Each structure stands twice: as C-alpha cells, then as structure tokens.
Amino acid sequence: MASFGFACLLLALAVCAYGIWASxxxxxxxxFEYADSGRRAVYALAGIITVAxxxxxxxxxxxxxxxxxxxxxxxxxxPGLYKAAxxxxxxxxSLLVWAWLMSLWxxxxxxxxxxxxxxxxxxxxxxxxxxxxxxxxxxVFYANPFATTRxxxxxxxxxxxxxxxxxxxxxxxxLYSGYTLCIIPLxxxxxxxxxxxxxxxWIKAIRRFAFASWLFLGMGIMLGALWSYSELGWGxxxxxxxxxxxxxxxxxxxxxxxxxxxxxxxxxxxxVWNVSLVLATGTLAIMGTFxxxxxxxxxxxxxxxxxxxxxxxILIATLIGGSIYLVVSRRDMLRSEHRLDSLLSRESMFVxxxxxxxxxxxxxxxxTYFPLISEAVTGQEASVGPPWFDRYTVPLALILVLLxxxxxxxxxxxxxLANARRNFLVPLAFAAVALVALLLAGVDTKPLxxxxxxxxxxxxxxxxQEFFRGTRVRRAIAGEPAPLxxxxxxxxxxxRYGGYVVHVGMAVLFIGVAASSSFQHTSELELSPGxxxxxxxxxxxxxxxxxxxxxxxxxxxxxxxxxxxxxxxxSKDGHHVTTLAPSEGFYSSGEASQGTVGSLIGGQxxxxxxxxxxxxxxxxxxxxxxxxxxxxxxxVTVGNKTLPPEDGIVAVAYLAREYLKHPPPAQFNLIVxxxxxxxxxxxxxxxxxxxxxxxxxxxxxxxxxxxxSRARAVHGLARx
Amino acid sequence: xxxxxxxxxxxxLAALVVVVVGGPLRRARAAERATLAGSEDEAGALAVAARxxxxxxxxxRSRDELEAAREAKYREIRDTELDYRTGKLxxxxxxxxxxxxxxxxxxxxxxxxxxxxxEPPPAEQAARAEQAEDEDALRPRGA
Numbered sequence: 001m002a003s004f005g006f007a008c009l010l011l012a013l014a015v016c017a018y019g020i021w022a023s024x025x026x027x028x029x030x031x032f033e034y035a036d037s038g039r040r041a042v043y044a045l046a047g048i049i050t051v052a053x054x055x056x057x058x059x060x061x062x063x064x065x066x067x068x069x070x071x072x073x074x075x076x077x078x079p080g081l082y083k084a085a086x087x088x089x090x091x092x093x094s095l096l097v098w099a100w101l102m103s104l105w106x107x108x109x110x111x112x113x114x115x116x117x118x119x120x121x122x123x124x125x126x127x128x129x130x131x132x133x134x135x136x137x138x139x140v141f142y143a144n145p146f147a148t149t150r151x152x153x154x155x156x157x158x159x160x161x162x163x164x165x166x167x168x169x170x171x172x173x174x175l176y177s178g179y180t181l182c183i184i185p186l187x188x189x190x191x192x193x194x195x196x197x198x199x200x201x202w203i204k205a206i207r208r209f210a211f212a213s214w215l216f217l218g219m220g221i222m223l224g225a226l227w228s229y230s231e232l233g234w235g236x237x238x239x240x241x242x243x244x245x246x247x248x249x250x251x252x253x254x255x256x257x258x259x260x261x262x263x264x265x266x267x268x269x270x271x272v273w274n275v276s277l278v279l280a281t282g283t284l285a286i287m288g289t290f291x292x293x294x295x296x297x298x299x300x301x302x303x304x305x306x307x308x309x310x311x312x313x314i315l316i317a318t319l320i321g322g323s324i325y326l327v328v329s330r331r332d333m334l335r336s337e338h339r340l341d342s343l344l345s346r347e348s349m350f351v352x353x354x355x356x357x358x359x360x361x362x363x364x365x366x367x368t369y370f371p372l373i374s375e376a377v378t379g380q381e382a383s384v385g386p387p388w389f390d391r392y393t394v395p396l397a398l399i400l401v402l403l404x405x406x407x408x409x410x411x412x413x414x415x416x417l418a419n420a421r422r423n424f425l426v427p428l429a430f431a432a433v434a435l436v437a438l439l440l441a442g443v444d445t446k447p448l449x450x451x452x453x454x455x456x457x458x459x460x461x462x463x464x465q466e467f468f469r470g471t472r473v474r475r476a477i478a479g480e481p482a483p484l485x486x487x488x489x490x491x492x493x494x495x496r497y498g499g500y501v502v503h504v505g506m507a508v509l510f511i512g513v514a515a516s517s518s519f520q521h522t523s524e525l526e527l528s529p530g531x532x533x534x535x536x537x538x539x540x541x542x543x544x545x546x547x548x549x550x551x552x553x554x555x556x557x558x559x560x561x562x563x564x565x566x567x568x569x570x571s572k573d574g575h576h577v578t579t580l581a582p583s584e585g586f587y588s589s590g591e592a593s594q595g596t597v598g599s600l601i602g603g604q605x606x607x608x609x610x611x612x613x614x615x616x617x618x619x620x621x622x623x624x625x626x627x628x629x630x631x632x633x634x635x636v637t638v639g640n641k642t643l644p645p646e647d648g649i650v651a652v653a654y655l656a657r658e659y660l661k662h663p664p665p666a667q668f669n670l671i672v673x674x675x676x677x678x679x680x681x682x683x684x685x686x687x688x689x690x691x692x693x694x695x696x697x698x699x700x701x702x703x704x705x706x707x708x709s710r711a712r713a714v715h716g717l718a719r720x
Numbered sequence: 721x722x723x724x725x726x727x728x729x730x731x732x733l734a735a736l737v738v739v740v741v742g743g744p745l746r747r748a749r750a751a752e753r754a755t756l757a758g759s760e761d762e763a764g765a766l767a768v769a770a771r772x773x774x775x776x777x778x779x780x781r782s783r784d785e786l787e788a789a790r791e792a793k794y795r796e797i798r799d800t801e802l803d804y805r806t807g808k809l810x811x812x813x814x815x816x817x818x819x820x821x822x823x824x825x826x827x828x829x830x831x832x833x834x835x836x837x838x839e840p841p842p843a844e845q846a847a848r849a850e851q852a853e854d855e856d857a858l859r860p861r862g863a
Contacts, residue, residue: 001726003723003726004726004729004730007726007730008730008733011730011733011734011737015737015741018741019741022741030770030773030774030777031748031773032773032777033744033745033747033748034744034745036743036744037741037742037743037744037745040740040741040743040744041741043740044737044740044741047736047737047740048733048737051733116784117781117784118777118780118781119777119781197781197785199785199788199789200785200788200789200792201784201785201788204788204791204792265792265795266792266795266796266799409808410808411800411803411804411808411809411813412796412799412800412803413800413813413817414813414817415808415809415813416809416810416813418810419807419808419809419810422807423807423808466806469806469807470802470806473802473805473806493798493799493802496799496802
C-alpha cells in the first residue's frame with residue numbers, strides 16, 4: 001500500500017505539471033478549454049491527494065509500523081482518536097495534510113469562479129498548482145510519508161504525549177486550513193496582476209476566502225492558546241513562541257486586508273495597498289509553514305530535520321521578488337479612483353487601523369525573525385523574550401482596541417464634528433463608567449491594564465450603540481418588535497454587524513488578557529501531604545497523593561503507563577471552594593536501554609492540569625511528582641534486573657503503591673488568574689461574528705439566481 | 721499488497737484523472753467538428769470561431785466588471801442610508817453623497833446597457849427591461 005501512496009504522489013506531480021501548462025496555454029492563446037482543463041487538474045489533484053491521505057490514515061489505524069511515519073508517531077497503546085490525528089504530528093504527514101487541504105480549498109475557489117474572471121482564474125490555477133507541485137515535490141524528494149522499513153518494527157514509538165489532548169486533534173487542521181486559505185487570495189491577487197485586471201471583481205471572488213483564512217487562523221491560534229494553558233504545565237496561554245507568532249502574522253495582515261478591502265470595494269481606493277496586503281498575507285503563511293518545517297527552530301511545534309530549509313527559502317524569495325515585480329510593473333493600473341473626502345471618515349479610521357496592524361506585524365516579524373537572522377550571521381544563539389514583545393505590542397494593541405470603537409460610529413466619506421460628538425457620547429459614557437467602577441474597586445495599580453479596560457468598554461459601548469440605533473431604525477421602518485428588528489437588521493447587513501460582533505469579541509478577549517496577565521497570583525513550591533499554602537486570597541491544602549495505572553485507567557485517556565498526582569483542597573476565608581486533582585502522566589519510552597521497568601515510564605512526562613474555572617477567576621494547578629527518591633528508584637532498578645518485559649507493569653504497580661504509602665514532597669505550580677475564561681468567551685464571540693459576516697446574505701443569494709430580484713434590490717434601497 | 725493490485729489501482733486512478741481533466745478538451749473538439757461540418761474553408765471557419773470566442777470573452781469580462789461595480793455601488797448606497805438613519809451623517813451631507821452615488825450607479829447601469837445593446841443575447845432581453853426599472857429607482861430624488 002505504501003508504494004501505491006507514493007505512486008499517488010508521482011501522479012499528483014504529473015497532474016500539477018500538466019495543469020500549470022494547460023492553464024497558462026489556455027489564458028495566453030484564448031482557448032479557455034485548456035484553462036478549464038487546468039482547473040479540472042486542481043480537482044484531480046484534490047482527488048489524488050485524498051486517496052494518498054486515506055492510504056496513510058488506514059496505515060495509522062491498522063498499526064502498520066512498516067510505514068516509518070506510523071512507527072515514529074503512533075503505537076498500539078496510542079488511543080484510537082489520537083492515532084487518527086497522528087497523521088499531522090510528523091513532518092511528512094503534515095506536508096501531506098497541507099497539500100491536501102490546499103488542493104481542497106483551491107478546488108472550491110476555482111469551482112465558485114468557474115464562470116467568472118476566467119483569465120484571472122486561469123493564472124490563479126497555475127499558481128495554485130505551482131504550490132501543489134512544490135509541496136508534493138517536497139514529499140517525493142525530501143520527506144516521503146510513504147517511506148517504509150522491512151521488516152516492520154513490532155511496536156511504534158507512540159504519539160508525543162504532549163499532543164494527546166483533544167484540542168490538538170483540531171488545532172493543526174485549523175491552522176493548516178488558515179495557511180492554505182491564505183494562498184487562495186494570493187493566487188488570485190497575482191492572477192489579477194498578471195491578467196492586468198485589478199478591478200473589484202477579483203476582490204469579490206476572494207473576499208470570502210480571505211475571511212475564511214482569517215477565521216481558521218484565528219481558531220487555530222485560540223485552540224493553540226487553550227492547549228498551552230491546559231496542557232503545557234506553565235500556566236500561560238501565549239509565550240511569544242516563534243511558531244505562535246508565525247500564525248499571528250498572516251492573521252494580522254489578513255485583519256488589515258478585511259478592513260481595507262471595503263475601501264476598495266466602495267471607493268476604488270487603496271488598490272496597491274490591498275494587493276500588497278494579500279500578497280504579504282500569503283507570503284507570511286508560507287513563512288509560517290517554513291518556520292515549522294525547516295528545522296531551524298527548537299520548539300514543541302517544530303519538526304526535526306534541516307532538509308526543507310533551502311527549498312522554502314527559494315520559494316519565499318520567489319514570492320517576495322515576484323510580488324514586488326508585479327506590483328511595481330502594474331502600478332499605473334493600481335491608481336486610486338478617488339481621494340479621501342475627509343480625515344474624519346470611516347475610510348481614514350480604516351487606514352489608521354491598517355497602519356497599526358501592519359506596525360504590529362512588523363514588530364512581531366522583527367522579534368520572531370531577528371534571532372534567526374542574528375544566529376545565521378553571528379553563529380550565536382539569540383532570543384527575544386516576552387518583555388520585548390510586550391513593550392511594543394501593548395501600546396499598539398491599546399490603539400487598536402480604541403480604533404475598533406471609533407470606526408463604527410463614524411460615517412463613510414465624511415462625518416461632521418457635530419455628528420461625531422453626538423455619536424461618541426454613549427461609548428465615552430461606557431468608558432467613564434468602567435473607569436469609575438475600576439477605581440472604586442481599587443484597580444489602579446496597573447495603568448496600562450486600566451487603560452485597556454476603558455478602551456474595551458468604549459469599543460463595546462460603540463457596538464452596543466450601533467445595534468441599538470440600527471434596531472430602532474428598523475423598527476421605525478418595518479414596525480417589527482425589537483428582537484425581530486434586530487435579527488432583520490443583522491440579516492440585511494451581515495458584514496457590518498458581524499464585524500461589530502467581532503469587535504465586541506476582541507474587546508472581551510483583550511479584557512481577559514489584560515486582567516489575567518496583570519493581576520494573577522502565582523506560587524511555585526514544594527508541599528507534602530497535609531501542608532497548606534496561600535495563593536492570592538485562596539488557601540490550598542495538599543490533601544493526599546493519587547496514582548493510576550495502565551492506559552485503561554488513565555483518567556485523561558492519553559495512554560500513559562502511570563499517572564501520579566494529588567488531591568488539593570482550595571478554600572477562601574475558611575470556606576471550601578473546590579477540589580483540584582492535578583497529575584503527571586508517565587509514558588513508555590520504548591527504549592530497551594532503560595530496562596524492562598524503566599522503559600515503561602521513561603518517556604517524556606506530561607502534566608495534566610487541575611483547573612477550576614470561574615467567571616471571575618481560574619484556579620490553576622500543576623504537579624511534578626518526584627519519583628527519583630532512593631526508595632522508588634530501587635523498585636525500578638530491582639524490577640529491571642529481575643522481571644521479564646511482560647511483567648514490568650508489576651513493578652510499576654508496586655512503585656505506584658509505594659508512592660501512595662510514603663509520598664515524597666511534590667513540586668506544585670499554583671496560579672489564580674482573574675477573567676481568563678473571558679479570553680475563550682471573547683474568542684467564541686469573534687468566531688460567531690465572523691460567521692455572521694461570512695455567511696452569504698439571503699438577498700445576495702436571491703440576486704444570483706434571478707434577474708428579477710436585482711430590480712427588487714434596487715427598489716429596496718430606500719429601506720434600511 | 722501485491723504489485724499487480726497496486727498497478728491496477730494506479731492505472732484506474734490515472735484513467736479517471738485523464739477522463740476528468742480531458743473533458744473540456746473533448747467538448748471543445750466536438751464543438752469544433754460541429755463548426756467545421758459542411759464548411760469548405762476550414763481554416764477560415766476556425767478563425768471566425770476564435771474571433772467570436774475572443775469577442776464573447778471580452779464582453780463577458782466587461783460585463784463581470786460592471787456587475788461587480790454595480791453591486792458594490794448598491795451596497796454603498798444602502799450603507800450611506802443606514803449611516804444617515806443611525807445619525808452619523810448630517811442631512812445635507814447625506815443628500816449630497818446619495819445624489820453622487822446614485823449618479824455613479826446610473827453611469828454603471830448605462831454602461832451595462834450600452835454593452836448589452838452591442839450584441840444582446842436573447843436570454844437577456846428581459847433583464848434589460850428590468851435594468852431600465854433600476855435606473856428609474858436610482859434617479860436622484862427631485863430630479
């Protein structure tokens with residue numbers, strides 16, 4: 001079956017080569033049947049890679065350790081669902097998934113544009129197939145997911161225990177979808193420049209894909225943050241890790257594009273800026289992929305091996321060079337059709353918001369890539385830590401939140417000062433109330449956090465006012481009850497009000513980030529059973545140790561051999577609040593050199609966090625049990641010497657019992673953070689808003705299917 | 721799995737790919753054959769067909785652009801009205817901007833009409849009548 005999978009890759013490469021030729025020949029000769037054939041080559045590519053993915057997936061589910069990828073990232077003891085998701089935990093498998101998702105999204109984009117902008121779509125087809133050829137070539141020549149070893153090893157190494165977490169099953173596909181969706185606007189943007197057709201049509205064709213890439217990247221980033229908080233044992237959700245940043249960069253430029261494209265749609269302005277943002281977003285998505293797969297990073301996200309660095313650098317250089325050439329050579333066609341009517345207009349706010357977002361992007365880009373460049377030049381390892389990032393990103397984030405409140409209350413084209421003053425009253429009142437309430441509550445020790453809370457209140461007030469006024473207008477026109485009027489208002493203006501919901505979600509998210517990072521209490525200490533400690537206003541008592549054995553009894557269902565933990569009683573002012581049960585899973589290493597017992601628990605230990613979630617605060621706990629005490633080590637040593645492999649678990653059971661009877665002091669990490677839950681709630685609101693904005697408006701759908709409804713839409717202009 | 725089964729599967733997959741990818745080319749050839757049937761000057765007939773294709777493409781391209789511009793203009797008119805009704809625009813500014821936008825929309829509709837008048841496809845005759853209705857609806861108030 002492995003040879004069939006590899007043959008699929010070769011066939012995919014051939015299809016890419018043909019499709020590139022057919023698309024370019026078709027558009028240049030005017031014989032669009034060739035361009036159509038090229039488009040169908042993308043569908044064929046999606047089909048072929050789907051077959052290849054299925055071949056590899058079946059190998060994972062059947063524990064076919066003849067496949068090197070399966071042997072390296074799965075095992076018989078890996079739980080079934082994690083086996084299914086293990087395909088994207090290896091370098092080779094993730095490249096296959098990347099190519100697969102890209103081919104699927106490309107097929108969808110080209111199918112939806114099959115009867116429009118055929119010249120732009122033909123160039124886009126060639127570019128998308130070029131990306132397909134690149135990733136398939138990487139697999140054929142550098143990282144073959146279908147490489148085999150005969151005879152097959154009897155057991156696999158197993159999935160990295162850190163990845164045995166539910167969100168890890170969907171975090172990578174979300175990010176890959178985001179990255180690959182970024183390539184669609186890039187391909188169409190380049191296609192528009194190549195076809196010299198930079199009107200509103202190509203923007204219209206890619207708008208939903210730009211939005212979808214933004215949404216998927218955002219969800220991937222959020223899921224990654226949730227995983228970090230719940231699994232990594234350090235209690236944080238964002239560490240400015242290079243790979244986290246790599247996903248954030250195209251999300252930021254994508255955010256800028258989603259705002260500025262409205263200016264091009266409405267006013268025919270910012271064409272150079274928009275096409276540059278699209279090209280930059282696509283290039284940043286490839287750079288993010290490069291960071292993870294080139295092997296230049298030492299990160300939990302990064303895959304080993306230095307082999308893919310050079311091909312990626314060549315691709316990125318080609319993208320940057322090609323983008324610059326295309327934009328410069330087509331600059332005459334990209335002239336704005338209008339100028340800004342007024343500095344006090346929504347267009348101006350969008351331009352300002354774009355500048356801040358791009359500034360933020362540059363800061364993070366520099367902080368992410370500077371250490372790599374420095375290391376490459378000087379040979380000395382360099383790193384930029386969270387304080388450096390915070391110094392520059394926090395003020396920019398403040399401005400961004402403020403702008404997200406200002407933009408909605410200012411009109412397109414030109415607003416008068418009188419109107420603006422009146423529209424700012426409610427948002428300012430929200431901010432003032434927040435300020436007074438926070439000062440009364442004694443939250444005045446962190447001025448930056450206080451400023452952010454006020455800016456967020458301003459943004460929420462601005463969105464609330466917009467919903468209220470819009471609903472009132474709708475009620476006045478249609479005479480509907482308020483809830484119906486609100487629904488009708490949003491349905492008729494999905495992008496506008498979906499956007500406002502996103503603003504509210506981002507404000508809520510930033511409130512959670514500011515509160516949890518500025519006002520958290522932490523305690524790292526060693527405790528023995530019966531001892532207590534204080535974290536903030538909470539008292540934590542180590543009640544008793546816990547131990548569970550074998551994958552069957554693994555409470556987190558992650559396939560650990562043994563799990564040691566603790567029961568913690570949390571109280572406040574003498575009242576019981578919650579009971580936490582943090583633990584640490586010990587996994588099989590598969591290393592025979594560690595002995596029959598040692599190998600059963602010698603893998604990388606993974607923390608399972610004990611967490612109490614609340615609307616106002618989270619109590620977070622992690623434990624590092626000490627199994628290196630002389631008594632426990634002796635059990636392993638004796639077991640290694642005396643027990644056959646099949647009985648090694650007996651010694652592990654004895655070790656666990658000994659741990660329960662005579663528990664040594666354990667290392668605890670305890671954190672009380674306010675409002676963390678609001679980060680995830682904010683993220684959910686953002687997703688909800690994005691879905692509202694991305695969903696096709698019913699009127700638009702109708703317009704597409706009937707000429708008659710076009711006329712109705714025009715007559716309906718008089719209604720809000 | 722035996723090499724024979726792998727080979728059979730691969731050939732089947734490749735054949736399917738050829739059928740899918742080659743579809744448009746086969747259809748185009750069939751259309752060409754139909755064009756040439758009964759024609760004495762094959763090269764001339766092919767050249768005429770190519771010219772017609774190019775002209776149809778250019779017309780479709782212009783129409784696509786204008787339709788996209790028209791949709792954007794409709795949206796802008798609605799957004800401006802919503803801005804006005806929610807108190808973001810003064811009455812004078814709204815009147816001026818709305819008049820500009822409607823004039824721009826009518827320009828686009830006129831262009832669309834001119835384009836379709838050049839070579840009106842029968843199926844779009846009805847749409848042209850509706851477009852005239854659109855123009856009426858967009859005339860600046862008081863004009």
